[in-house]
Structure formats: C-alpha cells, structure tokens
Amino acid sequence: MAVLRVKFTKTKRDKLAQVLWILNWISVVTGAILFSLGLFLKVELNKRGELMAERDIQYVPNMLIAVGLIACAINFLGGKICYDCVDTTKFLRWKLIMLPYIICTFFFTFCVLVGALMCYSMRGELEESLNLGLTEAMKFYKDTDTPGRCFLKRTLDYLQIEFQCCGNNGYKDWFQIQWISNRYLDMSQKEVVDRLRSNVEGRYLIDGVPFSCCNINSPRPCIQQQVSNNSAHFNYEHQTEELNLWMKGCRQALLEHYNYIIQSIGLAVLITWLFELSVLTGVRYLQTSLENVLRQGDPNSESDGWLLENSFMETALTLWPGFCGFATRLLIKTNCQLLFCILPDST
Incomplete structure (x- = not known):
C-alpha cells in the first residue's frame, strides 16, 4: 500500500x-x-x-x-x-x-x-581548543622579540580589552606564568634575583597582571601589581575589589x-x-x-x-x-586492492 x-x-x-x-x-x-x-x-x-x-x-x-x-x-x-x-x-x-x-x-x-x-x-x-590555545599563548606573551610570537602580546591585549576578560579562566592565571620579559628585569636588584631563584624553572612570577586586564569601569586607578597584597594599597581588599580587574576569563x-x-x-x-x-x-x-x-x-x-x-x-x-x-562488491574490491598492494612487497 x-x-x-x-x-x-x-x-x-x-x-x-x-x-x-x-x-x-x-x-x-x-x-x-x-x-x-x-x-x-x-x-x-x-x-x-x-x-x-x-x-x-x-x-x-x-x-x-x-x-x-x-x-x-x-x-x-x-x-x-x-x-x-x-x-x-x-x-x-x-x-x-x-x-x-x-x-x-x-x-x-x-x-x-x-x-x-x-x-x-x-x-x-571549541572549548578545549580555546583552553589549550590561550594557555599556550599566555606563555609567549613576553616573547616580543621571537619570530612567530612577537604579535601575541598585542593579540592578547586586544582580546582582553575587546572582550573585557583577563587570563584563560581568570586573572589569577597570570600569577602562574612569567609574562614580563627578562630584558625588562633589573638583575642588580636582590628582589628580582630571589624571585627568579624561588622556583625550579627560574621564572619571574608575580601577583600582577597586564594593563589590558584593568576594568575601565573601576572608580579607582587600576591596581595591576601586588594584586593579592591588601597592605600594599590604601583601602583595598582584593577579595571584594571586583571592579578593579575583569573577572571573566577569556576562554569563557x-x-x-x-x-x-x-x-x-x-x-x-x-x-x-x-x-x-x-x-x-x-x-x-x-x-x-x-x-x-x-x-x-x-x-x-x-x-x-x-x-x-x-x-x-x-x-x-x-x-x-x-x-x-553493493556492500559485498565494495568489500571484495577493497580487499583485492589491498592484496594487490601487498603482494609486490612480499615477493
């Protein structure tokens, strides 16, 4: 029917x-x-x-x-x-x-x-690709003189400003990588040398973020150095100062x-x-x-x-x-082609 x-x-x-x-x-x-x-x-x-x-x-x-x-x-x-x-x-x-x-x-x-x-x-x-890609790009933020990576700093800064975000998952991601190039570090200062020696990989890690993480809506000047140190700034509590930096991660x-x-x-x-x-x-x-x-x-x-x-x-x-x-003919044809490719090598 x-x-x-x-x-x-x-x-x-x-x-x-x-x-x-x-x-x-x-x-x-x-x-x-x-x-x-x-x-x-x-x-x-x-x-x-x-x-x-x-x-x-x-x-x-x-x-x-x-x-x-x-x-x-x-x-x-x-x-x-x-x-x-x-x-x-x-x-x-x-x-x-x-x-x-x-x-x-x-x-x-x-x-x-x-x-x-x-x-x-x-x-x-897409989320996995962004997660791995942003993590890798942040590691090369400081390499402004390295061919192939010299534009990553500008790319990340534009990204954080345009999308009002900071880091991969959040601003604390910048605390775990060295984002300041050694050429801008004063090796004559004991504090700098101690920070480089404070970890196995010899990286200069600070609780600071790039300028592009600053929230333009913040009523106070942006605090991008010693972000987690409340005593370093007047009338500052980093757990509640959400307006100071962008809270959203760039991956999100x-x-x-x-x-x-x-x-x-x-x-x-x-x-x-x-x-x-x-x-x-x-x-x-x-x-x-x-x-x-x-x-x-x-x-x-x-x-x-x-x-x-x-x-x-x-x-x-x-x-x-x-x-x-049709499936049987296709399978037979495929097997014959494989056999034809293997036989010359075996002889």
Missing part, C-alpha cells in the same frame, strides 16, 4: 510544478546563504587562530561551504526540471533522471541536517561569542533543512503523479502521487538485497 497517497488533477499538477519551480529558485538563494554562513564562520575562527590549539574545528565551516555550493547546483537543476514538468511531454526527457535526482537530493538533505547538528555539537571541541568570553554565532548558524541551517525537505517531498509527489499519468496515457486525467509506492517495511525489504550486494 502506498504511503501518503494524494490524488492530483491536471490543474493541481501544473500548480505544484510551478510552486516547486519557485521554491527551487528560493533554495538556490538559501544555498548561497549557507555558503556565506560557512565562509563567515571560517573567517571568525581563523581571525583568532593564534589563540586556538591545533585541533580540527574547521570541519563545520568547510561542510557548510560544501553543502551551500551543492545546494545551489542541485536546486538549480531541480528548478529546470520542475519548470519543464508543467508540460507532460517535456517530462519524458527527465523521466529517467528524476528518481536518481530525488535520491541524491535526499542524501544531500540528510547532509544539511548533519551540518545543523554539527554546529550544536562543536562546543566541546570567547566561548560565549562563538556560541552565539554557532547557534545562530545552526538555527539557520535547521530551517534550511526543513525547507529543503518540503521541496523534496513536493518533487517526489510531482514525479510519481506524472509517471502515473504516462501509464494512463491521458495527460489531462487524474493521477495518484505518493512518497513510497509500498509501505516502509516492504520498501526496506526490497532495497536490502541491493544494499547488501
């Missing part, structure tokens, strides 16, 4: 073809939007690539770019097919192509859904920034998937109704259209042997 059978008159078939022609052209535009969103996300990620670890987080924008380009091509072809299907005689030239086209469009629509889910699932990898600030972008893109991709699914459903109804018209021989007669000619179970049982045969 056919799934979701619908009866179409000649007028309804023509209107369906015309509507699908318009929807396919709209889908070409949505494909261009998907491409643009993927490109925008890629640029945003590359903009702060120095602050991210070498992890593969570019797969999401790359997939969106690919899906956008494929959407433009598929829907352009779909628009041409639907335009010709208004005339039953012109449908004959597309008759053999429509089923493969619908199958390809189905898998493409599935890829759009996967792209939407990937947008929502990349938060964990960047994660919130990227999350807003990714969730917005994910919602747009999800809406595109629903739109593409509706267009695919309409094309399937158009194809089956026109094929039934050709069987009847009267182009003006009524015809039935459906999503599946048989029930879901019957369709699955029909397709299963073909899928198994």
